[in-house]
Amino acid sequence: MIYFKDGKFLEEDEVHVSVNDRGYAFGDGVYEVIKIYDGALYTAQEHLERLIESAEKIRMAMPYTIEELGEIIQKLQTENEITMGHIYLQVTRGVAPRVHQFPESIQPVVVGYAVENERPMHYLQQGAAMKSVEDVRWLRCDIKSLNLLGNVMAKQEAFDHGCQEALFVRNGLVREGSSSNVFGIKDGVLYTHPANNFILNGITRRVVLQLAKNLNIPVEEKEFTLPQALEMDEFFYTSTNAEITPAVTIDQQPIGQGVPGPLTRKLQVAFDAQIPMLVASGNVEERESNGPAS
């Protein structure tokens, strides 16, 4: 596996990160996960733009232009010959003796690598279980920062209860998943939390909102409560790796019929159809023929 670090493409045993890296000490950095479908990067531009925005929000200088970052992630894909998987790209503020305030004139550290993984076909087809968890994270969830302890704790709590994803609830309101955005469907209307400081504005979330528009599904970006979520006809969560995963239970209570719903299916089919690499490779057919009837 070839890694990227600070301008060089290296073998794993050649990549070294300092214990004084502020990412290691403080989680002082930002990151992105970019999907690869059949050898091609998906929505890379949007991810890189968000990376730059996240860096700006934590007042960190980005050492590369968006074009250079694009070349780096492309090379990680080709060098590692990844067909299905993702690129992980992270930028930390740099290396300095441990003091909280920003040290002067340090260089950000950029690390990237590629991961081979399959699409989560089982959960895409059968649906997944969610567990509600109190959202105790900070109030800048719009930043894709390395500070993920709140997310990690929530995901583990969900796993401990046999669920695949946590559903964050803050002040009684449903916010997002531990590593995903969430959507509910009630009486044909698609509901999701507005893009503000309480959630990360997911790239997949944006794709889904566009697909809903194309399909003439009415959308309301507004907050809803956990009891309202439980009363939805359909529910799903979205992320780069989870794509559009139907949530068939929340806290062990079935949502709608307790199976992936028809509008969720419609959005999944539309999602596949807008990825040229998937259409070309026949992955769409696989989903449609194997999945429960919509």
Ligand SMILES: Cc1ncc(COP(=O)(O)O)c(C=O)c1O
């Ligand atoms: C907290 C959180 N919300 C939402 C998302 C979904 O973002 P995206 O669709 O860009 O992967 C993620 C992805 O990791 C996340 O960690």
